[in-house]
Amino acid sequence: MNSEIVTIIGSSYFEAISTLLEKLDKHEKRSSSGFQVGYYESGFAASICILAVVALESYVMRSRYINKANGPDLNRLAVPEYLKGVYPDFPLHEETKEIFVVRDLLAHNHLWEIQLGLEEGVGMKEKNAIRKSSGA
DSSP states (O other), X not given: OOXXXXXXXXXXXXXHHHHHHHHHHHSOOOOOOSSOOOHHHHHHHHHHHHHHHHHHHHHHHHHHHHTXXXXXXXXXXXXXXXXXXXXXXXXXXXHHHHHHHHHHHHHTTOEEEEEEEEETTTEEEEEEEEEEOOOO
């Protein structure tokens, strides 16, 4: 009897993600203005986001391979569009697009310039946020 196994690296990320979540949860939280958290929280949260999206990409690549997706119809589509094409009733299409925007911001160092103002009784409040490309 012959059998075929299609493995992906993405399945091995879940233990690392769980470990990062546990460490983040155990870390003493500092009070925050709502716009900024500490160095520790930022690094762990960004790492968790990136690993989770890369894990999803890995599973989608496995799906493309198993389903023999090829040609411009499915193989070249971005993950959110691929999922929508394969699963037309997929209810989280917009959310999936958003997680890839966040991944791109984190992984490709897109910069945000945020202008804050101090408002009495409220604390820091956003006045304006502008996305700037890193040039990469």
